Amino acid sequence: MKKGWLVISALFILLMGVLSGCGSTSGSSADGKETVVIGYFPNIDHVPGMIAREKELYEKALGDDYAVEYKTFPDGGAFMTALKTGDIDAGLVGPAPVMNNYSSGADVRIVAGASSGGTVIIASKESGITSIEELEGATFITPGVGCTHDVQMETFLQDYGLTSARIGGTMKHVTGNPAQYGGMFESGKVDAAAVPEPWASVLSIENGAKILVDSNEISFGTTLPNTIFVTTGKLIEENNELVGKLVEAHQDSVDFIIENPEESKEIAIKSIKETTNQELSKEVVDSAWERIRFTHEVDAEVIQEFANSSFDLKFLKEKPDFQNLIDTQFID
Numbered sequence: 001m002k003k004g005w006l007v008i009s010a011l012f013i014l015l016m017g018v019l020s021g022c023g024s025t026s027g028s029s030a031d032g033k034e035t036v037v038i039g040y041f042p043n044i045d046h047v048p049g050m051i052a053r054e055k056e057l058y059e060k061a062l063g064d065d066y067a068v069e070y071k072t073f074p075d076g077g078a079f080m081t082a083l084k085t086g087d088i089d090a091g092l093v094g095p096a097p098v099m100n101n102y103s104s105g106a107d108v109r110i111v112a113g114a115s116s117g118g119t120v121i122i123a124s125k126e127s128g129i130t131s132i133e134e135l136e137g138a139t140f141i142t143p144g145v146g147c148t149h150d151v152q153m154e155t156f157l158q159d160y161g162l163t164s165a166r167i168g169g170t171m172k173h174v175t176g177n178p179a180q181y182g183g184m185f186e187s188g189k190v191d192a193a194a195v196p197e198p199w200a201s202v203l204s205i206e207n208g209a210k211i212l213v214d215s216n217e218i219s220f221g222t223t224l225p226n227t228i229f230v231t232t233g234k235l236i237e238e239n240n241e242l243v244g245k246l247v248e249a250h251q252d253s254v255d256f257i258i259e260n261p262e263e264s265k266e267i268a269i270k271s272i273k274e275t276t277n278q279e280l281s282k283e284v285v286d287s288a289w290e291r292i293r294f295t296h297e298v299d300a301e302v303i304q305e306f307a308n309s310s311f312d313l314k315f316l317k318e319k320p321d322f323q324n325l326i327d328t329q330f331i332d
Helices: 002-021 044-054 057-065 076-085 095-103 148-158 178-187 199-206 233-238 240-259 261-276 282-289 300-312
Strands: 034-040 066-072 090-093 109-117 119-123 139-142 172-175 192-196 210-213 225-231 292-294
Touching (some): 034 044, 034 057, 034 076, 034 240, 044 057, 044 109, 044 225, 044 240, 044 261, 057 240, 076 090, 090 095, 095 148, 095 225, 095 300, 109 233, 109 240, 119 148, 139 148, 178 192, 178 199, 192 199, 199 210, 225 240, 240 261, 240 292
Parallel strands (some): 034 066, 139 172, 139 192
Antiparallel strands (some): 090 225
């Protein structure tokens, strides 16, 4: 797989653009049914979305009055744009883009958890970096500025006196899709990354990258919801019953993963290949699975602590208050 990184990355980017733009928006389908659109990413920590799609859990929960469509996204920014414009009704996304958009006035609500953990700090083999202290002056990459993994990494680095150039430090920060990190590591364009699974396992197993900080050591570790299930306050108000059924289906998908890990891995491998044209090895998926905890619970206290850190790192302009962001009325 290593030698095919550039081809894979190009295909991934092209496919993401196509998938993000296809499918109808919320409304009526050709047969007159009301359409509900669910969004998620082609990442291991978004497996609940893949399971729900494969097992038709949303379709079963909603019944014959609704048609269900799915859209996949390359990052949280694209997902949140789709949620705000009504292109999707609900789905899976990381907490950071949700917090950032909520703080800016976006109508978004967290209604369930999906997964936690799975983020690591990793250094390329080419960089020769073997410890956190050696990141001084290095170039690091994350999926987005202020994304969940970025906040986790920059919060952790503060204990070592390291900060990004964005806030006066020496580390240069760039962004990019995790599917491209292997090629960027090999070319020497970046030295390190804060990366979610399965890409951390891909980079370490197939590219010889070194894990500097594992998912149980990085800031907020395995307690921070890495992926959450969200919708809009408007949909909760206008169709509370519908949202309840969506959360019910989502909870069923999480329970299925917990009870059937091996089948869930098979579905994840197939789903990710269909979306990204990249087939993850069983070894990579097994490694990634060990760093992720699937749960539909939401730890409000940890989310607030994470948000406070986002403010301290100047990703948020105002100190956040997320008292109304999390709506747990639908969680069993």
